[in-house]
Amino acid sequence: MGDASLDKFALLLETEHLLGDRIFAIGAAIATALAPIVDPQIPSTSFRTLPADAVPETVNEACALFVHLLDHFADPVHLQAEEAAAEYAIGCGLPRADADWVFAQHEQARAYWAGITLAWQRMGGADDGDRYYAVMDFRRLTEAFVFLFEAHAVRENTEFYEQASAVIDPSTDALVVSIIQHSGPSDITPYIGMVTRAEKLLGITPPAGSPTA
Ligand SMILES: [Fe+2]
Ligand SMILES: [Fe+2]
Numbered sequence: 001m002g003d004a005s006l007d008k009f010a011l012l013l014e015t016e017h018l019l020g021d022r023i024f025a026i027g028a029a030i031a032t033a034l035a036p037i038v039d040p041q042i043p044s045t046s047f048r049t050l051p052a053d054a055v056p057e058t059v060n061e062a063c064a065l066f067v068h069l070l071d072h073f074a075d076p077v078h079l080q081a082e083e084a085a086a087e088y089a090i091g092c093g094l095p096r097a098d099a100d101w102v103f104a105q106h107e108q109a110r111a112y113w114a115g116i117t118l119a120w121q122r123m124g125g126a127d128d129g130d131r132y133y134a135v136m137d138f139r140r141l142t143e144a145f146v147f148l149f150e151a152h153a154v155r156e157n158t159e160f161y162e163q164a165s166a167v168i169d170p171s172t173d174a175l176v177v178s179i180i181q182h183s184g185p186s187d188i189t190p191y192i193g194m195v196t197r198a199e200k201l202l203g204i205t206p207p208a209g210s211p212t213a
Contacts, residue, residue, distance in 0.1 A: 007168055009085055009176035010161035016078050017153045022195050022206055023074060024150055026066050027142045029202040033059045034139040038132060050132035055123065058201045063138065065198040067120045070113045073191040076184030079106045082156075084179045089164035092172075098163050105152050112145040189213045 006014070037054055055063075083106065086099045119141060122134030168176060185191075192213040199206055206212065 005165060006161055007165040007170065007173040007176070009168070009173055009180055010165050012177055012180055013078070013082055013085065013161060014157055016081075017157065018207075018210070019192070019195065020074070020078065020149070020153055022199065022204075022210065023066070023069055024146045025204055026062065026069075026195065026198045026202060027146045029204055030059060030062055030066060031139045031142045031146070033062075033202070034135055038136045038139060047129060048132040049128040050135060051128055052131065054131070055135065060123075062198045062201040063120055063123070065194045065201075066142075067117055069191060069194055069198075071117060073184070073188070073194075075110065075113070077188060077191070078184075079109070081180040081183035082106075084183060085164065085176050086160075088176055088179065089167050092167045092169065094164060094167045099160070102152075102156065102160055105148060109145060109149060109152075112141050112148075115141045116145070 034055070037050070083103065086094075086102055090096055090099060116138060119134045119138035122130055123138060125131065125134070190213075192211050196206070196212045198204075
């Protein structure tokens with residue numbers, strides 16, 4: 001953070017990663033809470049069943065917020081903004097190959113999110129015979145997403161943003177900042193409120209100085 005070699009647009013994206021870290025922590029806490037519910041060591045003679053009340057209500061509520069944040073906040077506010085900035089950097093001379101991994105990992109995240117969203121719908125269904133596997137899918141896909149994207153953010157901070165800043169002329173830095181600021185909803189305050197609510201449900205203390213709107 002605060003690297004003098006980074007343009008303002010890159011510093012803005014780095015700041016958004018701080019909120020991303022809080023969403024990763026929510027995902028990790030949900031996966032930890034779901035783990036004992038779908039402990040594979042529980043004996044089963046055929047297929048496993050799980051009653052609707054097996055998942056604590058607080059965890060269910062946190063799942064609802066997490067799924068909404070992924071689909072309606074993380075994608076439009078951060079990933080799509082970052083892709084627009086990357087396209088602009090490519091237009092300013094960044095080799096396409098340097099940005100390929102960013103686009104590819106974003107698509108991987110979206111694939112995980114589609115799976116997590118489907119698992120969430122199945123968890124709320126009426127079929128006890130599917131719920132065990134829905135909870136297992138939610139847990140595993142969330143773990144996979146968090147594992148990949150914790151590293152994704154670090155690589156962007158330490159590698160990609162430096163490369164993009166190097167090719168974007170400082171005189172057009174404000175243009176890229178504007179692109180990022182106009183991606184997704186104009187006011188992200190309600191989404192910060194959702195993050196804060198999910199943290200409370202899961203007993204997570206946000207990092208000092210975090211916004212809690
Ligand atoms: Fe990214
Ligand atoms: Fe990012």
